[in-house]
Amino acid sequence: MKDRLDAYIQGLFAEAERRSPANRRLAELKEELLxxxxxxxxxxxxxxxxxEAAxxxxxxxxxxxxxxxxxVAGGAVADEAAVDTPAVDTTADGEDADTARxxxxxxxxxxxxxxxxxxxxGENDDGDDENNEDEDDENDEGEDNENADEEARSGRPPRSRWYALVSGIIWTVILCAYFFVSFETHAWGVTWILFIMGIAADNVAKCIFxxxx
Amino acid sequence: MSITADLIRGHTDAIILAALMQGDSYGYRINRSMCDLTDGRFELKEATLYTAFRRLEESGYIRSYWGDEATGARRRYYAITPDGRSAYRGMVREWREASELLEKLMRFGSDGDVSGAEQI
Structure with missing residues (x-):
């Protein structure tokens, strides 16, 4: 029966592994789940x-x-993996066939x-409610997946919203200061240095985050 | 049932962090301890558990490492970080505040008798 259990889990990962071979994180997740x-x-x-019950x-x-x-694997692996039937014997009896999917x-x-x-x-008592719950789940995790996709593409963690906020504030202040100082002093040939300072401040903020x- | 599941689902991260406050542990042991603690009434799906692990690890609230095979079966252990402890305390504070508010709001319609709310 343990072989059957292993085969079920192998089946769950088969498509993802085919699409993303030699993915260490995927292999570790499978080992952990197994x-x-x-x-x-x-x-x-x-x-x-x-x-059988176990x-x-x-x-x-x-x-x-x-x-x-x-x-974990990235890409559109999961959509196909979710509908693929794992390589597992589901013919023991009617109920088994149902649960082995x-x-x-x-x-x-x-x-x-x-x-x-x-x-x-009790798992199927509230069909409508559960469907709604799953929609909520997808919405909740959608943002995580977008972040994960960005991470996968760029090879680095996505920038945080806080950094975007701070960066926006820095550049707004720099722009206002540039026009204010320039109009007050008429030193247009010098005040452009404020933008250099803005770049430096932005980079410092980025490093901190x-x-x- | 569905309300209970929804409520619990919203606190998966806090529940996992709470389990890790007791010490390093691995997926099945954490789930088993939740099940034992609730007399079998609550258990996370593995998918939810590992998704939460991944999310918490990316947030820096937990870290993972593979256990030494010499001490038994090779396991991927999770440990709570100082940031995770701080986040856990924050979550507990939020939960206490929310549950206090809910308690008051629920009692509001039942004249102090919570069970009466079911008759509405």
Whole structure:
């Protein structure tokens, strides 16, 4: 049964690995998920669950990792990975076939009130609400994914909003100071130095935010 | 059920940071401790857990490292950073304030009897 569990997780990562081979972060995530899911399966069996039931609970507990794969591997991997069927035997019985599918997009990410370890009770009670929850989830994580994409493209963390705010303030002040000093002193040949000072101040702010990051 | 899940979902980061305040740990152990603590009523999906780990690590609130295989199975451990401790305390403050406000607002419609709110 553990082989079946491994095969299920391998299947979840197959498309992402094909699209992004030799991705260390992806390999580490898979190893982490494999180890933790195996341990969960072992615990469930030790608690008296049958191998089949333990497998079902362990697989149900994984949830929809498509967004996570997208963030880790980058690109449009997750959309296809989410609908691919992992290389896993789903023919044991009707219910198994149902639970052995990769998690659907509508599946809730958080289970409460005994939805997980005790089985699948209550997970599908509030279909409409859960759909809304998932939409919210996608919205919540959309910004993270945009940041991750930017990071992947540039190879460095995205600039923070705070830096953008500070930079905006610096340049507004510099521009106002330039016109004010220039009109007051009529020293137009010298006051352009304020822009050099602006560049320096902007770079200092940028360094500070980078160091904080 | 859905309201409970929504409420909890909004505090995933705080819950994970709270678990790491007890010491370094790894994904399954954290989830297991949550499950034990709530008598099996709450457990995060792995997808939610690892997404939160990644988000918290990028924020500098936690750091991860691979455990020594000599001490058992190779595990990816997570540790809370000083920034994470500070963020956790802030989240706890916010939660206390929010729960106090909610408590008052909920009682407002039920004349001091929270259970009465369900009859509205």
């Amino acid at each position: 180890l933790n899911t195996r341990e969960k399966y072992d615990d469930l069996v030790a608690m008296g669950k049958s191998p 497998y079902r609970v362990a697989v149900d507990g994984i949830g929809d990792i498509s967004e996570l794969l997208k963030a 990769p998690p659907m997009a509508q599946e809730p990410e958080v289970s409460a009130n005994g939805a997980n370890r005790g089985g699948r009770d 980078d160091l904080r990051r």
